[in-house]
Amino acid sequence: MQYLDPNRVSADQYINGVLEGDLVMLARALSLIESSRIADTSLKLRVLEGILPKTGNALRVGITGAPGVGKSTFIEELGLMLVEKGYKLAILTIDPSSQRSRGSILGDKTRMDKLSKSDSAFIRPTAAGSSLGGVAQHTRESILLCEAAGYNVVFVETVGVGQSEIQVRNIVDYFLLLMISGAGDELQGLKKGVMEMADGLAITKVDGENIHKAKLTQTTFQNALQYLVPASSEWQPKVFTCSAFNKTGIEDIWDNVEQYFQQMKDNGYLEHQRQNQRLIWLDDCMRSEITRHFQQINKDEGSFERLKGQVQKGTILPNRAVVQIIEQLISK
Numbered sequence: 001m002q003y004l005d006p007n008r009v010s011a012d013q014y015i016n017g018v019l020e021g022d023l024v025m026l027a028r029a030l031s032l033i034e035s036s037r038i039a040d041t042s043l044k045l046r047v048l049e050g051i052l053p054k055t056g057n058a059l060r061v062g063i064t065g066a067p068g069v070g071k072s073t074f075i076e077e078l079g080l081m082l083v084e085k086g087y088k089l090a091i092l093t094i095d096p097s098s099q100r101s102r103g104s105i106l107g108d109k110t111r112m113d114k115l116s117k118s119d120s121a122f123i124r125p126t127a128a129g130s131s132l133g134g135v136a137q138h139t140r141e142s143i144l145l146c147e148a149a150g151y152n153v154v155f156v157e158t159v160g161v162g163q164s165e166i167q168v169r170n171i172v173d174y175f176l177l178l179m180i181s182g183a184g185d186e187l188q189g190l191k192k193g194v195m196e197m198a199d200g201l202a203i204t205k206v207d208g209e210n211i212h213k214a215k216l217t218q219t220t221f222q223n224a225l226q227y228l229v230p231a232s233s234e235w236q237p238k239v240f241t242c243s244a245f246n247k248t249g250i251e252d253i254w255d256n257v258e259q260y261f262q263q264m265k266d267n268g269y270l271e272h273q274r275q276n277q278r279l280i281w282l283d284d285c286m287r288s289e290i291t292r293h294f295q296q297i298n299k300d301e302g303s304f305e306r307l308k309g310q311v312q313k314g315t316i317l318p319n320r321a322v323v324q325i326i327e328q329l330i331s332k
């Protein structure tokens with residue numbers, strides 16, 4: 001692979017490369033949008049604006065579940081099925097543990113080995129880096145780049161450890177929660193918040209001795225779901241069972257995703273949800289830009305650290321601190 005100096009790749013080169021589905025340029029563009037260098041900001045924006053007219057056409061699906069639930073095995077089987085059906089699939093994986101533990105749950109093992117060899121699949125891991133908000137931001141932009149490169153299904157995979165699900169829910173159309181059998185009250189309580197966000201739930205590893213237990217779990221979750229508000233308009237989430245080992249139940253889950261898209265396209269909800277998501281994106285951008293600018297001022301004057309110290313001691317209210325931050329930003 002020829003080394004391309006990012007400083008010498010023009011916006012047009014990025015745009016044309018991505019639109020042609022050139023994998024090297026797609027990978028370079030994905031690295032560019034993850035760059036935190038202020039010097040890259042304007043190039044990044046020009047690239048994204050250049051590809052924007054060719055975006056929006058993918059089925060954006062979020063897939064979450066606890067470590068070990070069987071995400072990568074499931075995604076590989078589902079992915080191979082989609083490739084077989086003629087889809088082009090991009091998989092963006094977010095691992096919120098990677099920063100804390102300095103190792104990555106998702107990256108520790110060779111994942112999706114067969115799928116990664118397919119020409120119709122593109123897999124891109126993202127470490128959480130310094131902030132989860134930042135990852136959501138990059139992932140939104142990554143989805144757009146993958147769509148522009150011709151991928152018509154985008155999976156956003158995240159490890160369900162609590163913080164990341166809501167972020168992912170806000171950037172995808174359909175949100176799938178993977179769970180294992182075992183329907184104790186404790187498990188339900190833990191999952192309730194995430195269950196409310198899900199458009200579909202699937203119990204994994206339903207093979208061998210698990211089959212009986214899984215049926216009970218399925219009924220319990222299906223009953224629990226009736227009392228939760230449906231995440232999406234006019235959509236009643238279902239609980240599926242599947243086994244990636246036996247390749248069972250996977251087709252039904254995908255049928256449900258396709259059914260969702262058809263129904264939500266027809267009733268206008270899909271567009272409504274994407275419009276709302278763009279507003280959340282705007283909100284996130286504002287917050288991160290203001291923080292970035294203020295941190296810059298702090299670098300010069302130490303004022304953010306001073307204010308933080310005062311807030312910590314309770315000698316100044318956080319809202320007063322924010323007023324001062326904004327005043328300083330305006331005066332610059």
Ligand code: GDP
Pocket residue numbers: 065066067068069070071072073074204205206207242243244245246
């Ligand atoms: P992840 O951490 O959620 O990505 O989970 P993995 O896909 O790595 O799977 C975790 C473990 O569950 C591995 O040992 C897999 O072999 C096993 N596993 C995955 N899918 C199945 C399945 O359909 N049936 C059974 N019995 N085991 C599975």
